[in-house]
Structure formats: C-alpha cells, structure tokens
Amino acid sequence: MKRMAKEEIKEVPVQEEEKDFKIQDELSKLPKLPGVYLMHGPMDEIIYVGKAKILRNRVKQYFQKSYKKSIKIQQMVSQIQRFEYIVVDSELEALVLESNLIKEFKPRYNTVLKDDKSYPYIRFSVEEEYPRLFITRSKKNKRSKYYGPYTSVEQVREVIELLRKTIRIRNCSKVFSEEKPLSRPCLYYDMGQCDAPCILKQSREEYRALIPKVSDFLAGKTEKTIKEMEAKMQEASDKLDFEKAMEYRDLISAIHTVENRQKITALDGEDRDILGLRRDHSDCIIQIFFVRDGKIIGRDHSFLKIDDEDSDEEILSLFLRQFYNGTPFIPKEIHLPCSLPDQDIIEEWLSQIKGKKVRIVNPKQGDKEKLVELAGKNAGILMLRYVEKYRKEKKKQELALVELRDAIGMREIPVRIESYDISNTSGALTVGSMVVYQDGKEKPNDYRKFRIQSVIGQDDYASMKEMLYRRFSHGLKEKKDNLQKGKKDELGSFSQFPDLILMDGGKGQVGICLSVLEELKISIPVCGMVKDEHHRTRALLVDFHEVPVSKHSACFKLLTKIQDEVHRFAITYHRSLRGKEQIHSLLDDIKGVGPQRKKALLRKFHDLSGISRASYEEIRSIPEMDEKSTEAVLHFFQNRKEELFEKMNEDIE
Secondary structure: OOOOOOOOOOOOOEOOOOOOOOHHHHHOOOOOOOEEEEEEOOOOOEEEEEEEOOHHHHHHHHOOOOOOOOHHHHHHHHHOOEEEEEEOOOHHHHHHHHHHHHHHHOOOOOOOEOOOOOOOEEEEOOOOOOOOEEEEOOOOOOOOEEEOOOOOHHHHHHHHHHHHHHOOOOOOOOOOOOOOOOOOOOHHHHOOOOOOHHHOOOOHHHHHOOHHHHHHHHOOOOHHHHHHHHHHHHHHHHOOOHHHHHHHHHHHHHHHHHHHHHOOOEOOOOOEEEEEEEEEOOEEEEEEEEEEOOEEEEEEEEEEEOOOOOOHHHHHHHHHHHHOOOOOOOOOEEEOOOOOOOHHHHHHHHHHHHOOOOEEEOOOOHHHHHHHHHHHHHHHHHHHHHHHHHHHHHHHHHHHHHHHHHHHOOOOOOOEEEEEEEEEEOOEEEEEEEEEEEOOEEOHHHOEEEEOOOOOOOOHHHHHHHHHHHHHHHHHHHHHHHHHOOOOOOOOOOOOOOOEEEEOOOHHHHHHHHHHHHHOOOOOOEEEEEEOOOOOEEEEEEOOEEEEOOOOOHHHHHHHHHHHHHHHHHHHHHHHHOOOOOOOOHHHHOOOOOHHHHHHHHHHHOOHHHHHHOOHHHHHOOOOOOHHHHHHHHHHHHHOHHHHHHHHHOOOO
8 A cells, every 4th residue: 555645644553454354353443543444345455445533433334234324335335355444643634545545546436536637737937047837737846836727738838828929938948047058049039939048148137027927927917918018019010010010919819818718707816716516316517617816717527426315515525635635726715505514624634735724615695605606507507418418328328239239139238248359569468458348338447457478479369268268267266256155146357247248350269269168168149340451340240150230320339439449458558568578478487498398388288278287198299398398397287276377367457
C-alpha cells in the first residue's frame, strides 16, 4: 500500500495480515480510534474504503443484522473475506487518507466519479526571474500563481497566445539571466511576439513590469490592455500603417471574445464554486459554475453512480472529497444546495490545502441562492439529455445483440461476450488480451492481460492456445474452489464464462478455441470475425461457414467496436512492456535445456501443459534430447506442478 506523506499522516500503524482471518474475532480487536478501513474481496482485492470517527463502532455495523444496509452494501458485505485498518490522529486525517486511497485503488463498491477529470489551469511562474505561462493540471509549485479552471486545453492555449501577442510575455523554456544572456534569441523575437530579454534587448526590470499586467488580464481585468491596444491601433492608423492597425483591431476583438465568455454574471469579486445536483435512480449529475473575481469564467459537470438510498448531503460530501483532492486551486467559498453532515471537517481539510480559510455555504436568499438554483436547473437539463441518450444507446445495444443472436442462430441473446487478441514484435514479448462486453457494452473491470510464456518465436496460434487454456482452466479451478467453500453461485473474475466467444480471425483461430474448450469439456458458442482487405469485419464464421454482416446494421457496428477494442487493448499492453522486459519461458529454469532443445520440445508438445504431461519415452524420442536433459525436464515438472500452475497464471492481470 502506498504510504501517505508525512504532513498528511503522522503515523500509519497497520495490523499484520493473518493467514486464517476470522472476521468476528478481528472485530473485537478493532481500536476505539479514528481511522480508515479497507475491505478485501474474494481475490484479496480492495472492494471498499471508508473512514470512521471510531473504527470499532463503524466496522462492526456492517456485520450487525440490526443495521439497515442498502442493497449495494449488502452485496459488498457478502464479498468481504477480510479487512484491515489504518489508525490516524483525527477525523481530518481520516478524511484525507480515505480520499487518497479511493483515488488510488478505485474500489468496486465506493462511489467514484465516472469522469475523474482534472481541469487545465494556467500557471504563471512569478517565482522565476523571467516568468512564463504554462498549461498545467496540478499544483506542483506553491510559489507560482494559478488561474482557472478552464474547461478545455484549447481555451487555455488561446488565452496564452493572446497574452504573448498583446503583453509579449515570453513563451520559450530557455534558461538565462542578466549575468549570463544567450547569444541569439528564439523564433518568437523574429515573429515580433517577444522583446528578447534573453539577449538583453529588454531589461529584467522592463520584463518584470509585465507581471501585474499579465496577472490583471488573467483575473479578468482587461481594460488597461484594451486601452493600450486601442492607442497603438490609432498610432498605426495615423502613420498610414493600416496592416498593423488591423492586427491591433483583431487583438482587441479577441480580448473582447475571451472577456465576454467570462462575463456570464457578476457577484462581489470573490472566488467561489457553485454546485447544483440532480439525480435519476442510480445516476447523478453535479453541475459546477467556476466564479473567479466575481465572474463565471466557466462551467462543467460530473457524473456519479449512486444508490437510491444515498442522500444529497452524502453525495455532495463524497464529491467534494474527490473533486478537490489534488486540484491546483481551491476557491474561497463553495456554495451548495444543502449543508453537509461532515461540513466542519471538509472545511478544515480544504483550508489546510489552500493555506487560507475556505467556507462551505448554503445560501438561503438573494443572487447567491439563485445561482445555486441555476446550477441545479442546468444539472436537471443535463440529466434529461443523459437519460434520453442512455435510452437511445440501450436500444442500439439491444438491437445489435438481437441481430447477432439471429445471425449466429442462438436461442438467447449473448449477454456476456469475450474476445481475444495476440500482439508481439517479430515474435518477441508476446502478449494476449481478453476484452469483455456485457449487454452490448464494454466492461473494462473484467478485461484481462496475459504474458505468453510457452511460445518461442512468432506463432499466433500457439500463443492463442496458451491464453485460452489459461483463461478457462483458471476459471474451472475457481469454480471448483467456490464449490468446495460452499459458494457455488459466487462468480469470481474468471469463473464467469461468456455466452459467446468472438475470435478476431477466421477458421484457424476458431479451430484453436474449439480444441481448447473440447479438451476442458466446456461448451460455449465460438464465432470468428472474418475481415476484409481493410481489416474490417465483413462476415461472421458460424460453424465454419461465413454469414455476411451488413455494414449498415447495428450488429456490424458492435462487431467493429469489439474488434477495435480487443486490438487496442492488446497493443497498449504490448507497448507498455516493450523495451522493458525480455521474453522469459519456464523452460529457461531447467538446467541443460538451451534454445535448440526448447524449440524441439515445443515443436513436439506445443505448450508447457503438453510437456508437463509427457512420459520419459516421449521426451527421449526427440533427437535433440539426451538422457540427462530428459531426466532434468521430468524432474522439473514432477517437483513443481503446483508452482507451475501458479506461474502460468501469475501474469494474468
């Protein structure tokens, strides 16, 4: 687990993990102290993170029958295999740690922002001798000034370019000083967009005199800059330099465009964020107005997945803890449609980050109340659009699945679809990917990656065979383990088998998949996605016969999405490993088995599974294998069967 910074947590004592974890016994050992608790699921993954004023009281509640729990929490509790906790000194430290852990682990049962976005800001490096402007999404330098947020990077670039042309602030990253100037200026000087302080064409004092002008402009005070541009335009016109006058006219027009975009309304010159909320069953939208120096400079919205039982107060509390964790700028005030149960703690946390007092306000009258209502109204409009869009998408997904079912001749709609792909570079660092579509929509949490271990060189069929064998043999093992534990209906990450397998290829790929399923005695429909010369699916291979798919059908669009997604996922994983690791086979661990013998073994037995089941006579019959190397192979697999199975599955992610 990632440790927190010293300024956030003074001490992080964590209890030791025990092999035989008995929940009821551990509940009695919980301390009566503030802290954060982490619930672990069947695969020992973190499924929930929470904070508590008193750890013992809060964690015990989950396991009390008298405690009223939402459906989601009931499901979560049924998955808990063990829990751990981190003791802190205060509720504030618990809030900070909880927020950071949720952001890091994104637990399944925590409400997490669907679009965990970070907004672009302008950083003005006033701490430098010759300050510059940057686009940033985080506050890394506390001595710099930050302006924003802006709703798009394009908007930020537009503002920076405007400042470069009007106030002529430098845009290069060159390092220089009055004592050590550069020998020649950059291109911006030649373009007339910089006065070249780097070669002392502009003194340090003259350049630093631009700082208040830039700060005023970014704060929305553009009057002085406009007057200067108007004077220069008039001067150029008097000199009959009409081309230059037109340049100044265009700059003035651009400033007004930026200014008008910001002046939606004016309040009292303060910085504040205004939030409104609307919800529809398990969906919630929060609309945010960003007010800087009394002007609404932008707005944006965030989606959250919630429970029907969640109150507006709980949702907003959670949102604030996620939204402002790591943001470069926190306003003086945050206006909400309701007060929060933990408002004092959140105010203290925000004030600590900002270094100044931050207030959470629930306005009851006047313009401030109207703006909160306006934010809520905008959230409502967005929710209506979202619901309408969701329904349309749902209809398209349902139609695509019906068309796919009919094309294949299945009785039922394939609810869960899995597709696989292989990626390598000239046979090196071969990886496999598995993507999952549930109800016609991708389900990234169920995606899996495989490091191919038994294949030497470029052999997509052998690589695909290994991946499929590992995927389904691991699933069977998981089902067996659940049955032994009395959890027959519990679905783990591998034991949930698909209703349909779509192979990214033709007869060869389909044949490989069917052979693996037959060996493991699993019955699942398998189809191939036959591609045209443009590498697009043109037909489905059903029972080794091609079934054409219309390019205008919903089914075609779904197949194209699946094909693109499985390829993207494989390529992304392969690129992340390329250049960092070399391919490694388990056979490398066998003394006396070099490259030639590895190739010979794999040529005869195809994969590690085949080698591990081979007899002495079968291995010895290979010309490259002598008595000593044959015995080494047998000894290796006989003594490491358990380790071998785990090794073959440890690279599944």
